[in-house]
Amino acid sequence: MLISDKNLILENDRVKLRFFQPEDIIEFKKIFTDDEIWKYTVSKLQTDDEIEDYYKQAVEDYKTGDKYAFVIIDKASNKIAGTSSYGNISEQDKRLEIGWSYIGKKFWGTGVNSNFKFLMLQYAFGTLKMKRVEFKTDFLNSRARKALLKIGCTEEGTLRSHTLMHDGRRRDTVFYSITDSEWEKLSQ
Numbered sequence: 001m002l003i004s005d006k007n008l009i010l011e012n013d014r015v016k017l018r019f020f021q022p023e024d025i026i027e028f029k030k031i032f033t034d035d036e037i038w039k040y041t042v043s044k045l046q047t048d049d050e051i052e053d054y055y056k057q058a059v060e061d062y063k064t065g066d067k068y069a070f071v072i073i074d075k076a077s078n079k080i081a082g083t084s085s086y087g088n089i090s091e092q093d094k095r096l097e098i099g100w101s102y103i104g105k106k107f108w109g110t111g112v113n114s115n116f117k118f119l120m121l122q123y124a125f126g127t128l129k130m131k132r133v134e135f136k137t138d139f140l141n142s143r144a145r146k147a148l149l150k151i152g153c154t155e156e157g158t159l160r161s162h163t164l165m166h167d168g169r170r171r172d173t174v175f176y177s178i179t180d181s182e183w184e185k186l187s188q
Contacts, residue, residue, distance in 0.1 A: 002089050002096070002128060003068045010070070010123055014115040017070040020058045020083065024071050025051050027080040031104030040141035044166050045102055058085075065089070069100070072116045074107055081107040084116055086124070094131040096124060117151055125183045132179050138165075139172035148176045152186040 010017040028051045038044045045051045061067035067087040074081040082103035089096045098120050103113060124130045137144040139158055149155065153176035162173035178186065 002065060002091055003086070006062065010116075010119040012115060012119060014075055014111055015081070015119065016073040016075055017084075017116055017119055018073070019062070020055060020069045020071050022055065024080060025055055028054075028083070031080065031082070031106070032102065034105040037102060037105055038166065040138040040144065040171075041102065042163055042165055042171070061085075061087070067100070070116070070120070072103070072112060074110070074112050076110070080104075081112045084120065086120065088134070094129065095134060096128070096130055097134040097136070098124070099135060113147060114151055121151075121178065121183060122187065125180055125187075130180065132177055133183075135176040136173050137176075139174050145174060151178075152182065153178055154182070 006019045008019065028045060029048060032045050032051065035046075038046060043050070043054075045054050058067070058069035061069065066089070067085050069083055069085040071083055072081045073079070082101065084101035085099060086096050087099060098117065101113075101116075107113075121133055124133050135148050135153055137148065139145075145155075156175040156177055159173045159175070161170045163171040165171050
């Protein structure tokens with residue numbers, strides 16, 4: 001298991017990341033009500049059942065080492081802003097993906113996104129000694145694509161008709177990455 005510490009905290013002046021707890025479900029139900037959040041996502045966390053299932057899956061994924069789900073806390077408001085995870089982990093290849101990122105709409109454009117991604121990248125390269133961190137998003141999600149380029153990712157290509165979305169649409173998925181040598185330059 002790459003990350004065995006459920007008490008892991010990643011933090012800077014803007015955000016705090018910690019493992020998903022059962023009491024977080026209540027806050028997710030409050031912030032994930034806007035349909036616009038789910039326009040470009042593979043799954044939705046809008047109903048009580050969807051959020052509760054997501055929590056159960058996060059706990060199971062932690063136990064198997066398949067994924068590590070963080071809750072993102074906006075320190076300015078001391079409120080939960082969303083969630084993001086490490087997944088598709090390959091210890092042998094020294095790579096992982098940062099994804100499954102869902103942010104409440106009121107936190108868009110506040111710096112929460114770039115700050116939590118920076119912390120996750122910093123931990124992935126600095127502590128976990130990854131050689132590559134991957135991201136992927138919907139080709140149509142220009143907002144996410146611009147944000148990934150802004151934090152220093154390289155766009156690698158598009159897989160056409162790659163993923164079935166929650167609404168039945170087939171998504172073209174754009175892949176991005178940052179390598180350890182690139183991170184050394186970006187993090188200075």
